[in-house]
Amino acid sequence: MKKINSKIEEQLRLKTLEKYKILDTLPEQMYDDIIQIASFVCEMPIALLSLVDENRQFFKSKVGISINQTPIEQSVCYHAIQSGEELFQVLDLRTDDRFKDNPLVTHDPNIVSYFGVPLESKEGVAFGTLCVISQHHPKSISDEQKSILKKLAKQVSYLLELRLTNNDLIISKELTQSYLAQMEEFAYTAAHDLRAPLRAVKSFLQLIESKNKDVHDEKDIKYFKFVFDNVKSMDDLIVDLLEFAKSDDKIGEKEDIDLNEFITDIYNHVNVNPEENQLQLNKLPTIHFSKLALGVIFNNLIENALKYKKPNQMVNLQVHYVEDDFQHIFEIIDDGIGISEEHFELIFKPFKRLHTKSEFSGSGLGLATVKKIIEKIEGSISVHSVLNEGTTFKIVIPKQ
Numbered sequence: 001m002k003k004i005n006s007k008i009e010e011q012l013r014l015k016t017l018e019k020y021k022i023l024d025t026l027p028e029q030m031y032d033d034i035i036q037i038a039s040f041v042c043e044m045p046i047a048l049l050s051l052v053d054e055n056r057q058f059f060k061s062k063v064g065i066s067i068n069q070t071p072i073e074q075s076v077c078y079h080a081i082q083s084g085e086e087l088f089q090v091l092d093l094r095t096d097d098r099f100k101d102n103p104l105v106t107h108d109p110n111i112v113s114y115f116g117v118p119l120e121s122k123e124g125v126a127f128g129t130l131c132v133i134s135q136h137h138p139k140s141i142s143d144e145q146k147s148i149l150k151k152l153a154k155q156v157s158y159l160l161e162l163r164l165t166n167n168d169l170i171i172s173k174e175l176t177q178s179y180l181a182q183m184e185e186f187a188y189t190a191a192h193d194l195r196a197p198l199r200a201v202k203s204f205l206q207l208i209e210s211k212n213k214d215v216h217d218e219k220d221i222k223y224f225k226f227v228f229d230n231v232k233s234m235d236d237l238i239v240d241l242l243e244f245a246k247s248d249d250k251i252g253e254k255e256d257i258d259l260n261e262f263i264t265d266i267y268n269h270v271n272v273n274p275e276e277n278q279l280q281l282n283k284l285p286t287i288h289f290s291k292l293a294l295g296v297i298f299n300n301l302i303e304n305a306l307k308y309k310k311p312n313q314m315v316n317l318q319v320h321y322v323e324d325d326f327q328h329i330f331e332i333i334d335d336g337i338g339i340s341e342e343h344f345e346l347i348f349k350p351f352k353r354l355h356t357k358s359e360f361s362g363s364g365l366g367l368a369t370v371k372k373i374i375e376k377i378e379g380s381i382s383v384h385s386v387l388n389e390g391t392t393f394k395i396v397i398p399k400q
Contacts, residue, residue, distance in 0.1 A: 013081070014054055017127040020160050021167060023051060023058050030159060031061040034130070038152050039063040042145045044132035046111065049119075049156060050077040051128040064133075065109050074104050080116040081126035087146055088129075090114045092138045113139045115146065117153035122161055130156055257291055259284035263298055263319055270303045277306055277315040284321050287328060289397070293373050298332075300366040301393055305334035310388070327379075330395040339385040347383070 017023070031049055039047035046064035050057045057075040059068055072078055076099060080088035091113050093099040104111050116131030130153040132141070141149070260281055267279045302317065309315045320331040339347060350368040374381050378398055385391035 013052075013125055013127055016121050016123070016125040017051060017053065020127075020164055022060060022160065022163065023053060025060070027061060031156065034152050034156055035061040035063050038130060038132055038149060041148050041152075042115070042132040042141045044113075044115075044139065044141070045135050046109065046133040048077070048131050048133070049128065050075070050116075050131060051119075052078050052081060057128075060128075064135075070104065074102055076102070076104075076111075076114050077116055077129040077131060080114075080129045080131070081118045086117070087150065088114070088116045088118070091140060110135050112137055115141055115149065117150050119153055119157050119160070121157070129153075254288050254290050256286055256288055257294065258286045259319075259321065262291070262294070263302075266295065266298050267302055267317070270299065271306055277309075277317065280316070280318045282318070282320050284319065285323065287323075288399075289328070290377075293377065296373055297370050297395065300370050301332045304366060305332065305336060305391070308391075309334075309336045326399055328395075328397045328399065330397075332393045332395070333390065334392075335390040338387040338389050339383065339391055340387055341385070344383050344385070348381070 035047045035049055039045070044064075047062070048059050048065075049061040051060055052072070052075060055072050056069050057072060057077050059065075062068075076090070076093065079098060090096050090099065093102065093105045093112055093114060099105055111133045113134040114131060115133075116129040118126035119128040119130060120126050130149065132149065260283075263281060263284065264279065271277055271279075305317050306315055316335045318331075318333040320333065322329040322331075348367050348371045350365055371381055374395060374397065380396045382394045383391060384394070
């Protein structure tokens with residue numbers, strides 16, 4: 001460890017201490033345990049985890065004294081971290097010119113012998129000490145005790161680095177959540193504002209269509225259909241965007257749901273060609289869950305199963321359910337076109353599509369919305385698929 005020689009190095013030390021955000025915090029068991037071990041192993045009445053600030057030293061953890069801090073002028077620990085030594089030791093503070101007039105030496109608690117190991121950041125900057133101290137009489141410690149004291153100090157430094165990492169993760173998570181919330185609000189507002197002029201365009205097109213029923217020019221009909229289809233596609237995209245942006249609001253209150261009736265109703269609603277498709281349910285029970293959340297999930301998955309089918313073939317759609325003490329497990333199985341394994345993660349990302357709109361309609365937000373809702377309720381969704389054979393989506397949802 002390097003000896004502190006300049007104001008710049010002292011400022012670096014203070015900034016290092018500040019980043020841990022530990023000054024004036026309450027006692028914590030993990031630090032208290034280490035201090036008690038240090039006192040016991042070194043057979044010393046006083047042990048301290050001392051953090052040396054600009055004008056004081058703060059005792060994060062302590063054994064043998066009641067005070068929580070002292071002025072920097074009374075800090076032996078400050079000398080320890082200034083020294084650059086791996087172990088700073090003074091056998092008799094009463095005879096050392098640097099400390100003999102220190103109130104902690106001349107009055108209660110009457111400290112005499114001091115052994116302190118500087119606490120260092122991972123960059124090697126010292127900001128405090130782990131120390132053991134005798135009272136009233138000089139007392140040395142063995143080489144083995146010194147070695148253990150150094151190891152305990154390393155453990156304290158390690159715990160403080162973990163604390164710093166956790167603080168950074170918490171801040172990062174909070175910033176990410178704030179950013180996502182802002183983006184979702186922006187998406188919702190933008191999509192909502194776009195719908196008004198789009199409705200006007202759609203209404204205007206319908207008016208034109210009603211006034212030109214006798215027009216039979218194929219080119220005009222083709223152009224009109226192109227514009228109308230694109231307006232509808234844009235409206236569908238905005239609806240999906242609104243649902244994705246506000247999917248956190250889709251959790252809803254829990255209620256009893258007859259899964260057979262519930263899933264059959266969704267299937268009948270989205271199945272525009274009943275004679276071309278088939279649904280199989282394996283004796284589904286009644287569960288207590290959010291009908292709103294489950295509706296969004298199954299509506300998207302069933303709609304996808306019916307959409308991505310093989311040309312000119314019936315879709316056989318199955319919904320299986322398994323229950324245990326802690327979770328609901330669903331499997332939605334189809335025999336459609338399948339998904340390549342390399343795209344298993346991609347399909348859950350917003351706006352990611354594996355096909356062109358001319359092949360299959362859609363916005364690319366359906367599965368992203370499903371995944372977002374499931375993760376909000378601390379569940380999981382996974383996919384297994386084989387090209388040209390079919391796809392299975394597995395959903396695991398906790399009961400609580």
